[in-house]
Amino acid sequence: MTDKKCVGKKYEYFLKDKLGSGSFAEVVKGKNKQTDEIVAIKVIKRSILAKYGDDIMNQIQLEVKILKELANLSKQTKCPFINRIYEFLETANNFYIVLEFCNQGTLYDMIKKVKKIEEKEAIFILFQLLQALALLANNNIAHRDIKPENVFIKDGVYKLGDFGFASQKSLYQTHLGTFPYMAPEFFNSDSYNTKVDVWALGLLTHEMLFGELYYIGRSQYEVQQKILTKPYILHDQRYKVSDQLKNLLCKMVNKDQNARISAQEALMDPLFDFCRNDQRYLDIMELEQQNLYQINNNEQVEQISLLQDEDKQLEEKKQKEEEEQQKREKEKIIQEKNSFIQSGINSIKEGILDKIQGITLMVQLADYLYNTIQQLCRFEILYILKQATILIQQLKVRLEQKAILGKHDHIKIEFDSEIWMYFYEDKTVFQLIDDIETEKNKMKKKYIDYINQFNNFAYCNFPDSYHKIETIANLNLSKPIDIQLYQDQLFMRMQFLKQDSLKTQNNDIKQQIQKCLLWLYAVYEYQKLCSGQLFDIQRFIQAIINDDLDEMKSCLNLK
Known part of the structure; x- marks a missing residue:
């Protein structure tokens, strides 16, 4: 084959x-x-x-x-x-x-092979590439990725290529390129012009001459800081080139883009006088004239051939129209089905993630009670945490068993066996189960930590009720808490806090208790909470973060 x-x-x-x-x-x-x-x-x-x-x-x-x-x-x-x-x-x-x-590879290949390029040859290469940049700049085109890998060599002629990052306008805002060659204005200015290419070509020429990247570091951030702060100086003994070339390089690698020399101005430097009369350059330009002549001839021949083929192409096009139409109709049906399937999968994922957020909201309440009024709410903290851990464990087991969830699990989840089949074939479900396992382990560890802290506290301060905590706070996470017992415990605590709110005159404490009451009520209704029936979970979480009691009441329809 x-x-x-x-x-x-x-x-x-x-x-x-x-x-x-x-x-x-x-x-x-x-x-x-x-x-x-x-x-x-x-x-x-x-x-x-x-x-x-x-x-x-x-x-x-x-x-x-x-x-x-x-x-x-x-x-x-x-x-x-x-x-x-x-x-x-x-x-x-x-x-x-x-x-x-380009039959001779790239400038990168050459530098890698010879390490350093002799000054006169480097100037000749720079002369060619500056002409390319001048043509770009005259037409407001910025290459934005000048580097040795993007300079190609064909029969001794150096050609700028790979215009994947190029754009055409007078000012630019998008910052991209290869870090060691990026101009300062990429990092300290909202806009820049085509002179970013002059900067990069100056550093490329430095690399040709001295076999080094002038701005280099262990990270992109370090390179960026050096570009912004390290001056471009060629006083060191290892930079043994003519003063005239050093002077031009310093004009090209000028941190101030307004003061930086343009490609057209650089070409006027007497440094390049010998290049214009170099026989190689004269031969290059003569060959280019011949190539352009040949290209024009080829284009004319192709135009005639295109006209001759036009009728045949129209006939072939007509013949394919029916096939293409049938193909489009088939693809449309497939796309519609795929769209329906993906929409269902997304709905399931959204519902599961929202359910996890509801369970996590219970854990956040337990932490809030612990940090605010733990001495009053030790039992409630353990009840809530245990219930949350059991809920997330149950969700993980059902997903592992490839169970079909429904609206009673979460209102965003559609009951459709075909969609569930595709959902469980989706690779992301494995990551989702792993994430749930991670959350469950966090909850379980927190639950055990709180048990130990409350046991120690009770043992030291309330030895008579020590065994009561042991009875409540067992580590059996496979058996759900009796819902009546769970709700009675939270209801009693809400009643107690409500009485405290009426008694206190301190507005800060009153507001703190009100927040506890609203949050406790949401967790009291955890079945509706985790199914999305009680309120928009994300909205309620944001209200908690903002300490916005009115918004919390609004979520619960209590306003």
Whole structure:
């Protein structure tokens, strides 16, 4: 079975000829079948893109738009220092960006091999890349990820590529890039301009010359702080290059973006005079002129071919319409069913998570009573905690047994056996059960800790009632508390606190007791509370946090 793949009618590639890969795309070496020219093809799978959302799709379309604009601009200004795009193609499964193939790898590969690049050669490379930046800046395009990995080499020509982070406007707000090359304005300003690329190219040139990243650290934060505070100084003996080059680098790596030199201004530096007359440069520009001539000829031939194929394409299109229509209808049915299933799964998850919040609310009340009036409420604290621990244990067991819950468990949960089948096939249910187990263990530990504290307290202060606490506070968490006993205990405590509220003249204490009463009533009705029938749990929790008694009363319909 061959691993050859075709892209449209013009291009082909072999799966084994991979040049690199990223999060959602891979680059392969391919060929234009009509001209035999070797090309690089960026293959982007639609299925992977779907996981990243619309933002990535928009960025890819922006990258293609910018590359096409740069290809046209390069023809007008004759700038061979940008990796040229040939075509952008789409199929049902993939997007393809067909690019100029650079046969000598990247600048990163070169630096890794030679460690340091001789000054004159580094200036020649810088001269080429500054022309690319000047073209970008003249059209308000910022690359925003200048680094050695994104500089490609073709027959000795250095080309700026990988425009995945590029954008086109006069001012930018989105902060992205590779940390050691990011300009200070990424961190200390709300906006920046295309001079961020000049800064990055200055540091890239520093890396070429001296084999080091100037701004480096053990974390991104440390790198950021150095970029903001560490001055760019080349006085050290290890920086043995001409003063003229040092001067230009300092202008490029200037922390003040307003004072920083532009790419166009940098190109006017006499440092580059020898480059303009270098035979290599003259040959590069001559070859570019020939390439542009050939590209224009190819485009004309392709236009004629397209016109000839138009009728055939229309016929094929008509033939496929019925198949596509049937496919769309089938996909629509599948999507509607999947949407219905996902909606049901989400409803179940929301109900279970809300139920857990209701149980957790009981634990929070126990802590509140312990921190506020524990001497009055020792038994209630243990009752509430034990009941909460039993409830969360019961929920975990039912989920492990793949039970079907209903509205009596929580009002958001729909009773539908098919939805439950899909719910238990969802991998996230295992994490949910693990999270419930973690919560249960926390509650159980807290319950045991409170038992020990109250036992010690009773033993020291009320030895006659010590055995009473032992009787109530047993560790049997498999048997639920008698509901009448539980409610009687909480009701008596509410009556007692209500009398205290009437007696006290201290408004702070009165408000504290009122908060206890409202909260106790909610937990007294724990079956309605945890099923969402009593009130909106999240709203009640927020009212507790805000100490808003009126809102708590409103939740309980007591206002």
